Amino acid sequence: MITLNVIVPQPIWPLARPGQADDWCERVNRGRLGDPRPSRQPAGHRAETKPMRILLIQPDYQIAGFGFRLAAMPEPLHLEVLAGGLPDHDVRILDMRIEANLMSLLEQFQPHLVGVTALTTEVYTARDVLMAVKNYSEEIFTVVGGHHCTLMPEDFQIPQTDAIAIGEGEFVLPELVAALSAGGNLAKVPNLIWRNRDGRFVRNNRSVGAERSMDNLALPRRDLVTQYRQDYFFLFDKPDSSVAASRGCPYKCNFCSVHEFYGGRTRQMSAGRVMDEIRAVDTRHITFVDDNFLMNHRRENELADLIRGEGMDMSFSMEARSDSIVRHPELVEKWVDIGLYAVLMGLEGATEQALANVNKSNMLETNNQAIRILKANGVIIWGAFIVDPMWSAEDFKKLQDYVHQMEITHTQFTVLTPLVGTQLYRERFNDLLTYDYTCYDTLHAVTPTRLPRTDFYKHFANLYKQTDLGPYYDLVRAGKLTIEDCRRGKRMLDAMSHWEYYLDKDPVLGTVRSKAEALPGAVAAYQRSARAQ
Ligand code: B12
Numbered sequence: 079m080i081t082l083n084v085i086v087p088q089p090i091w092p093l094a095r096p097g098q099a100d101d102w103c104e105r106v107n108r109g110r111l112g113d114p115r116p117s118r119q120p121a122g123h124r125a126e127t128k129p130m131r132i133l134l135i136q137p138d139y140q141i142a143g144f145g146f147r148l149a150a151m152p153e154p155l156h157l158e159v160l161a162g163g164l165p166d167h168d169v170r171i172l173d174m175r176i177e178a179n180l181m182s183l184l185e186q187f188q189p190h191l192v193g194v195t196a197l198t199t200e201v202y203t204a205r206d207v208l209m210a211v212k213n214y215s216e217e218i219f220t221v222v223g224g225h226h227c228t229l230m231p232e233d234f235q236i237p238q239t240d241a242i243a244i245g246e247g248e249f250v251l252p253e254l255v256a257a258l259s260a261g262g263n264l265a266k267v268p269n270l271i272w273r274n275r276d277g278r279f280v281r282n283n284r285s286v287g288a289e290r291s292m293d294n295l296a297l298p299r300r301d302l303v304t305q306y307r308q309d310y311f312f313l314f315d316k317p318d319s320s321v322a323a324s325r326g327c328p329y330k331c332n333f334c335s336v337h338e339f340y341g342g343r344t345r346q347m348s349a350g351r352v353m354d355e356i357r358a359v360d361t362r363h364i365t366f367v368d369d370n371f372l373m374n375h376r377r378e379n380e381l382a383d384l385i386r387g388e389g390m391d392m393s394f395s396m397e398a399r400s401d402s403i404v405r406h407p408e409l410v411e412k413w414v415d416i417g418l419y420a421v422l423m424g425l426e427g428a429t430e431q432a433l434a435n436v437n438k439s440n441m442l443e444t445n446n447q448a449i450r451i452l453k454a455n456g457v458i459i460w461g462a463f464i465v466d467p468m469w470s471a472e473d474f475k476k477l478q479d480y481v482h483q484m485e486i487t488h489t490q491f492t493v494l495t496p497l498v499g500t501q502l503y504r505e506r507f508n509d510l511l512t513y514d515y516t517c518y519d520t521l522h523a524v525t526p527t528r529l530p531r532t533d534f535y536k537h538f539a540n541l542y543k544q545t546d547l548g549p550y551y552d553l554v555r556a557g558k559l560t561i562e563d564c565r566r567g568k569r570m571l572d573a574m575s576h577w578e579y580y581l582d583k584d585p586v587l588g589t590v591r592s593k594a595e596a597l598p599g600a601v602a603a604y605q606r607s608a609r610a611q
């Protein structure tokens with residue numbers, strides 16, 4: 079339970095300005111965290127950590143048009159995980175997708191440090207948050223983390239950012255906080271880019287080691303988002319809790335940044351540790367947000383036994399690759415027994431060529447087999463497909479026929495998008511029609527289309543018209559979903575199937591930021607690409 083600290087209306091510590099001859103350690107020690115004298119610790123001594131007030135912020139979605147905000151608004155698990163790693167501090171989470179009162183919270187909570195997260199689509203809103211925080215008080219230390227800044231840190235190298243955390247934040251933030259509050263030196267914090275006393279951004283040499291067991295992670299602080307819990311949903315499930323039981327993926331799909339972010343490494347929690355997470359959630363439904371939950375059949379078997387052994391009455395959905403399902407169909411059966419009802423599968427395409435084009439390392443027949451296995455077990459298939467902007471009308475037809483033929487009851491169609499840091503981004507950089515990140519929501523074609531653009535969106539939207547809601551209403555009858563869950567899903571599908579909605583933020587037909595307004599990341603990528611030619 080968080081208690082409000084007494085608010086002392088005075089600066090925390092002066093901000094570094096170019097040419098200033100002090101460092102973070104001294105600033106913190108002179109601030110209101112405690113002893114105003116600079117610390118004099120012997121080399122190698124780990125100084126005692128003084129409690130800090132830390133505010134972690136999920137910025138608002140800023141997706142072109144309507145985007146995926148209709149499909150899911152899960153809890154900010156990333157921030158809860160980070161908060162879990164800071165047990166000695168007073169941490170709060172502000173979810174600006176739900177609550178916009180940043181200023182009043184800053185005023186009331188008086189944080190020493192603000193941490194902001196950002197996916198690519200959230201870059202502008204995250205930058206706005208950083209600016210608003212510094213506008214409120216230059217003395218608040220700001221750090222940004224997450225996928226975008228890990229893969230393109232240049233975009234956050236602005237005066238309002240004090241530090242950029244690279245990669246998994248639980249290995250960076252506690253050390254950063256310890257350094258700030260106990261007189262350490264930011265130069266020793268691993269995986270950190272920070273603004274030095276001259277105002278320049280410095281990338282630390284020290285990086286996090288590869289040996290990091292997920293079992294050592296503290297439980298996510300779900301209590302910090304209790305006030306938002308009823309608003310969180312994932313597809314048809316509301317309320318919902320997210321659990322991430324593994325990190326990374328061994329495959330190398332060209333559109334995906336997961337293997338880039340995790341450096342190709344994959345780690346998993348043990349079944350026992352996953353159970354600890356499951357026991358700690360307070361919703362009946364859990365979405366496993368792992369990229370391939372059924373990757374390790376031994377663990378998933380053990381976990382299913384543990385869940386059954388405790389007699390838990392829960393429902394689960396998960397993401398899984400078709401090849402994992404085909405390798406262990408018995409696992410699906412076992413999980414259905416304990417509450418699995420929906421699986422999101424990255425099927426990606428209707429032809430072998432389509433799978434090869436995105437480097438999926440999988441076969442169409444394997445997808446077909448997995449579909450049959452899931453169907454035989456009564457599992458709802460959320461089939462995710464990628465639409466290539468270079469498709470002809472015939473290609474759209476092929477996909478439509480495949481979905482129809484395989485009777486895939488629920489579908490997610492996205493446009494092949496060169497997301498920052500991916501192989502596709504490196505290969506297709508010169509084809510990008512815009513650097514406006516709000517268009518990178520995978521619902522807009524940021525590269526040229528073969529069909530006239532309006533026709534492309536007509537075909538794209540048309541794909542969404544096909545969804546059969548029948549199986550969902552069956553679940554309502556079975557008491558597994560509410561009628562409101564179904565209505566929400568229908569509203570989403572109705573919106574996605576209107577082609578006009580996509581035009582607003584189309585890079586050619588809509589209103590988007592011009593290339594001249596590119597953030598520094600795109601400019602740097604442009605320079606790299608020009609040098610390579
Ligand atoms: C669940 C999920 C979603 C959820 C919500 C995720 C969210 N953060 O809001 C939903 C379904 C809504 C969603 C939507 C989208 N998603 Co998504 N999603 C995921 C998924 C599968 C899991 C994310 C997760 O919870 N991981 C577990 C947590 C613990 O890890 P984490 O979020 O990475 O956080 C860690 C670090 O990033 C870091 N960190 C994060 N924030 C901060 C902040 C600070 C201060 C610090 C210090 C550190 C830090 O520390 C955390 C702990 O280690 C990932 C794939 C993946 N494996 O990451 C894709 C992924 C994040 N999604 C992606 C994409 C493209 C999208 C969409 C644009 C479109 C789409 N087709 O899905 C939309 C955009 C939504 C939006 N907000 O605008 C990409 C993002 C790439 C990028 N460059 O941004 C990913 C990586 C998948 C991919 N194929 O590349 N997504």
Ligand code: SF4
Binds near residue numbers: 335
């Ligand atoms: S799309 Fe899925 S299988 Fe492919 S690399 Fe990304 S996480 Fe792995």
